[in-house]
Amino acid sequence: MIETRPASLDPDIANPGLSVITARILRRLRETNDWQSEIRKVLSELGRGLDVHRTILFRLRDVPGRGFAQSVAAYWNDEAVENIGESPTLIVQSIVNQDPLLEQLAVEVRQGKIFSGQTRELDGFLRQDFERQQIKSFLSVAVFAHGHAWGTLAINDCLAERNWTSDEKATLEIIASAIGDAVEHSLSDANVRDTIRKTMLQASLDGIVVIDETGSVIEFNPAAEKMFGWQRAEILGKDVLDTLIPEYYRPGYATGGDYMSGRGVPMIGQRLETVTQNAAGDIFPIELTVTEMKVADRRLFFGSIRDLRDKRRAEEEINRQREKLHQNEKMAAMGSLLAGVSHELNNPLAVVVAQSTLLHEFAPDPQTKSRAEKVRAAAERCGRIVKSFLGMVRLHPTAQAETDLNQVVRSALEVTAYGARSGGIGIDAEFADGPVLAMADPDHITQVVANFLVNSQHALASVPTDRRIKVCTFRTAAASGFSVEDNGPGIPEEIRHRIFESYFTTKPVGVGTGIGLSISRAIVERHNGRVRFEPVEPMGARFVVELPAVDHSFAIAVAGRQTISSLRNALIIDDEPDVASSLADILELMGVKSKLVVEWTSVGEELAAFEPDIIFSDLRMPGVNGMAIYRELLELRAGLARRFVLVTGDMIGARAEIEALPAHLRPQLLEKPFSTLDVRGMLATITDQVTLSG
Known part of the structure; x- marks a missing residue:
C-alpha cells in the first residue's frame, strides 16, 4: 500500500x-x-x-x-x-x-x-x-x-x-x-558576488590578465585568449616576460616580477597606450590599465587590456578621408583658378592666333610667311594646353562624339611634357596612320592618357638612367585604342589585382592619392571600353585602353564632304575690340562681312538697320552677357537664335549655363583661341542647322 x-x-x-x-x-x-x-x-x-x-x-x-x-x-x-x-x-x-x-x-x-x-x-x-x-x-x-x-x-x-x-x-x-x-x-550574497565577478571576467570584451609578484600568469580570460592567441591552459603559470612583453623590452629583466618592479611601476594605476606581443610574435598597440591588489600575503597585478588595432585602422581611414577631402578641395580650387586664368589667356591668344593666321595669309615674302606660321603654331599650342588643362577639371557628364585618339594623345603629351623633360624622361610616340576614331569624350579620355603618363613619370623616378615612356595608338577591326608603357620597376604580382581600387597606392605620402587609376577605369568603362595592365619584360609596366571603333570609311566620307556656306553677314558682339576684329578678319577671308558691337543695347536697336546671317557673341561681358542676349533673341527673333554662336574661353561656365536649356534650344559654342579651321567648321555647322530647320 x-x-x-x-x-x-x-x-x-x-x-x-x-x-x-x-x-x-x-x-x-x-x-x-x-x-x-x-x-x-x-x-x-x-x-x-x-x-x-x-x-x-x-x-x-x-x-x-x-x-x-x-x-x-x-x-x-x-x-x-x-x-x-x-x-x-x-x-x-x-x-x-x-x-x-x-x-x-x-x-x-x-x-x-x-x-x-x-x-x-x-x-x-x-x-x-x-x-x-x-x-x-x-x-x-x-x-x-x-x-x-x-x-x-x-x-x-x-x-x-x-x-x-x-x-x-x-x-x-x-x-x-x-x-x-x-x-x-x-x-548567498557572497556566492552571488563571486558568481558576478566570474561572469564579468568571462564576459569582458577587454582582455583580463592577472599576474603574481613573480610575473607568473594566474588568470587569462576568453577576450585575452582571442586577443593574444594563447589558450588559458597554455599560458597559466608562464612568465609574462616570456609571453606578452615585446622582446625589445626584455633585456635587463630576469622575470616578469623584475619587470613589474622596474619598468612596470609607472604603469600601475594609470591608463596608457603601449604595445604588446601575441603568441605568433606580432607586435600590436594596446590600451593598458594595471591595478595592484593585495590578497592575503600575495601581491597581484590586474591588467585590463584593450586592442587598439581597429581604432588605429579607423584613425588611418579618417586621415585618408581627410586627405582625400583636402585633395578634392585643391582640385576644385585648381579648377576655378584654371577657369579664370583660361578666360584671361584665351582672349589674347585668340588675337595672336587670328592675326598670325592673317599675317601668314597675306605675307609679302616667304620669310615673313614662315615667321607668321611659327607664331600661329606656338599660339595654337598654348591654346591646346589651356584647353587640355580645362578638360581635365571639367565636371560635365560624358558627352561622346567622334574623336581622333591620335589628337587626344597629343593633347595629353603637351600637358605632361614639362614633367617628362624636367625628369630627364624620353618619350617615344608611335601614332597609327590616319585618324584613330572612337565615340568618346575627348576631355575625359585626355585625362585618362595624362593619368597614365603621370604614373609612368612617378614610376621612373627610381630609375637612375635611360628613363623611357612609349606611347602608341592603334586600331583593329572592332576597337580603337592606345597604350602607355614605361621601363620602370613595374608592379609586383601580389598587388596587381588591387591597382584599380580607389585610394590604393604604392606611392610615398604626398605623391599620389590612389584615385587616378580607379577614375581612369571608371571613365573607360563609361565609354563601353576596357583597360588592362600588362607586365613588360625585363621590367616595366604597360596600360592598354580599347574603345569601340567608329566605321573608318564613313568617317572619311563625312570628313570629305564639302559644305558651301550661304552666310554673308555676321554680327560680332565682344567687349574686347581686338578679339572681335580678329574674328572679323578671319570671317572676311571666308567671304563674310562683319559688324562689330562692343556694348550691347537691345535686339530692336542693334538689328534695326542690320540683318545678320550669323551672330557671334562673347559669353562674359560687363553689363549683359552672351546668354542674356541669346535668351532675348529666343523671345523676339527665334529665327536668328538658330544662328547664334557663343564665343568663350570659359567652357566650364558656358556648358553649365547651356545645359540648363532644353537640348533643341542650346546655342553653338566656339572656344577661344579659335583657328581659321574652327571658324570654318562653325560656319558649316550653322549652315547645316539652318538648312535642316528650313
Missing part, C-alpha cells in the same frame, strides 16, 4: 551504519561552497549506504512554454544492475494535468509529505514509467529551500519490493534538509 505522511525528523536512528553515512554526507555538504560539484558523490554514497539501485535529486521549476516541470538535477545508478542506465523521466505540467495521482502528489510534495511504496500499487503514468525503468520500490521526500519546495530526493530499489524502515526514511529526510541548506548557502 502506498504510504504518505507528514515529514518528521526523528533524531533517534537505530541503525549505526546509517548514522555514519548521514554524518559523512552532512559534513560533505556543509564544507562545500558549490553543492552541485558534490551532489553526484552524495547520491552515490547515499545509494550504496541504503543498498538501493538508484538515487535521484529532482528539481521543481517552471519551464518557459511548458509550465511546471519536475526535471532531473542529478542522479546515480548502480552499474551492477542491468538495464537501468537511462536517465529518469522529465515530468511536465501537461502530464500532471492528465493524471490524478500526479496532481495529488504535486500538492503533497509542497506539504512536505513522504511518498513511498511499491510500483505494483500504482496506476496511471507513474506505474508505466516505473515499470519501464524496472523500479520495484520507491521512497521520495521533499527538499525545501528559501521557504518553498525546491525539489525532491528519491531512492529506488530495482530488484525487489521492500518496506522502507523509519531509519531509512529519517536518513533521507535529514539529507534532503541538508541539501536544501546547501542550496540556500550557494545562493
Whole structure:
C-alpha cells in the first residue's frame, strides 16, 4: 500500500551504519561552497549506504512554454544492475494535468509529505514509467529551500519490493534538509558576488590578465585568449616576460616580477597606450590599465587590456578621408583658378592666333610667311594646353562624339611634357596612320592618357638612367585604342589585382592619392571600353585602353564632304575690340562681312538697320552677357537664335549655363583661341542647322 505522511525528523536512528553515512554526507555538504560539484558523490554514497539501485535529486521549476516541470538535477545508478542506465523521466505540467495521482502528489510534495511504496500499487503514468525503468520500490521526500519546495530526493530499489524502515526514511529526510541548506548557502550574497565577478571576467570584451609578484600568469580570460592567441591552459603559470612583453623590452629583466618592479611601476594605476606581443610574435598597440591588489600575503597585478588595432585602422581611414577631402578641395580650387586664368589667356591668344593666321595669309615674302606660321603654331599650342588643362577639371557628364585618339594623345603629351623633360624622361610616340576614331569624350579620355603618363613619370623616378615612356595608338577591326608603357620597376604580382581600387597606392605620402587609376577605369568603362595592365619584360609596366571603333570609311566620307556656306553677314558682339576684329578678319577671308558691337543695347536697336546671317557673341561681358542676349533673341527673333554662336574661353561656365536649356534650344559654342579651321567648321555647322530647320 502506498504510504504518505507528514515529514518528521526523528533524531533517534537505530541503525549505526546509517548514522555514519548521514554524518559523512552532512559534513560533505556543509564544507562545500558549490553543492552541485558534490551532489553526484552524495547520491552515490547515499545509494550504496541504503543498498538501493538508484538515487535521484529532482528539481521543481517552471519551464518557459511548458509550465511546471519536475526535471532531473542529478542522479546515480548502480552499474551492477542491468538495464537501468537511462536517465529518469522529465515530468511536465501537461502530464500532471492528465493524471490524478500526479496532481495529488504535486500538492503533497509542497506539504512536505513522504511518498513511498511499491510500483505494483500504482496506476496511471507513474506505474508505466516505473515499470519501464524496472523500479520495484520507491521512497521520495521533499527538499525545501528559501521557504518553498525546491525539489525532491528519491531512492529506488530495482530488484525487489521492500518496506522502507523509519531509519531509512529519517536518513533521507535529514539529507534532503541538508541539501536544501546547501542550496540556500550557494545562493548567498557572497556566492552571488563571486558568481558576478566570474561572469564579468568571462564576459569582458577587454582582455583580463592577472599576474603574481613573480610575473607568473594566474588568470587569462576568453577576450585575452582571442586577443593574444594563447589558450588559458597554455599560458597559466608562464612568465609574462616570456609571453606578452615585446622582446625589445626584455633585456635587463630576469622575470616578469623584475619587470613589474622596474619598468612596470609607472604603469600601475594609470591608463596608457603601449604595445604588446601575441603568441605568433606580432607586435600590436594596446590600451593598458594595471591595478595592484593585495590578497592575503600575495601581491597581484590586474591588467585590463584593450586592442587598439581597429581604432588605429579607423584613425588611418579618417586621415585618408581627410586627405582625400583636402585633395578634392585643391582640385576644385585648381579648377576655378584654371577657369579664370583660361578666360584671361584665351582672349589674347585668340588675337595672336587670328592675326598670325592673317599675317601668314597675306605675307609679302616667304620669310615673313614662315615667321607668321611659327607664331600661329606656338599660339595654337598654348591654346591646346589651356584647353587640355580645362578638360581635365571639367565636371560635365560624358558627352561622346567622334574623336581622333591620335589628337587626344597629343593633347595629353603637351600637358605632361614639362614633367617628362624636367625628369630627364624620353618619350617615344608611335601614332597609327590616319585618324584613330572612337565615340568618346575627348576631355575625359585626355585625362585618362595624362593619368597614365603621370604614373609612368612617378614610376621612373627610381630609375637612375635611360628613363623611357612609349606611347602608341592603334586600331583593329572592332576597337580603337592606345597604350602607355614605361621601363620602370613595374608592379609586383601580389598587388596587381588591387591597382584599380580607389585610394590604393604604392606611392610615398604626398605623391599620389590612389584615385587616378580607379577614375581612369571608371571613365573607360563609361565609354563601353576596357583597360588592362600588362607586365613588360625585363621590367616595366604597360596600360592598354580599347574603345569601340567608329566605321573608318564613313568617317572619311563625312570628313570629305564639302559644305558651301550661304552666310554673308555676321554680327560680332565682344567687349574686347581686338578679339572681335580678329574674328572679323578671319570671317572676311571666308567671304563674310562683319559688324562689330562692343556694348550691347537691345535686339530692336542693334538689328534695326542690320540683318545678320550669323551672330557671334562673347559669353562674359560687363553689363549683359552672351546668354542674356541669346535668351532675348529666343523671345523676339527665334529665327536668328538658330544662328547664334557663343564665343568663350570659359567652357566650364558656358556648358553649365547651356545645359540648363532644353537640348533643341542650346546655342553653338566656339572656344577661344579659335583657328581659321574652327571658324570654318562653325560656319558649316550653322549652315547645316539652318538648312535642316528650313
